[in-house]
Amino acid sequence: MKKTPLAVLFILLLAAAFTAGCTTYPTFSGMFGMEIRDLEEARSSGRSMEVSASYDEAFDRVLEILRDNRITAYQVNRKKGYIIAMDFPKQTDTTRVGIFFESQDPGHTLITLSSLSSTALAKADGMIFGELAAK
Numbered sequence: 122m123k124k125t126p127l128a129v130l131f132i133l134l135l136a137a138a139f140t141a142g143c144t145t146y147p148t149f150s151g152m153f154g155m156e157i158r159d160l161e162e163a164r165s166s167g168r169s170m171e172v173s174a175s176y177d178e179a180f181d182r183v184l185e186i187l188r189d190n191r192i193t194a195y196q197v198n199r200k201k202g203y204i205i206a207m208d209f210p211k212q213t214d215t216t217r218v219g220i221f222f223e224s225q226d227p228g229h230t231l232i233t234l235s236s237l238s239s240t241a242l243a244k245a246d247g248m249i250f251g252e253l254a255a256k
Contacts, residue, residue, distance in 0.1 A: 157196070157205060160219030160235050167235035168242065170250045171225060179230035179253075180204075180222055186252045209244045218245040
């Protein structure tokens with residue numbers, strides 16, 4: 122009798138779990154740490170700065186600051202107004218910082234930083250807000 126490879130058994134078990142009756146399905150983004158809900162909830166304890174720039178100008182400036190500092194812009198959604206950044210110096214490479222944008226009027230944008238890590242938040246604040254203030 123021929124043995125069934127372990128991978129086939131795993132796939133069958135996975136398929137059974139996903140097709141079972143009252144199963145809740147985790148989203149793939151949640152399984153891989155890509156949800157932003159926790160960062161959105163942390164906005165209330167985050168750090169904010171209003172900049173004298175249009176929404177698009179502020180968004181582009183922050184992307185440029187991240188790129189210049191070799192920070193990964195992990196998720197970018199201009200339409201929904203956020204950037205999720207990772208790889209801040211001396212942080213675990215999966216520590217995320219949410220950067221949220223809100224247009225105040227055509228010439229002003231509120232930028233809010235949030236993170237579940239106070240050290241990552243402080244580094245992002247110094248890097249992003251520091252460079253925005255200097256310009």
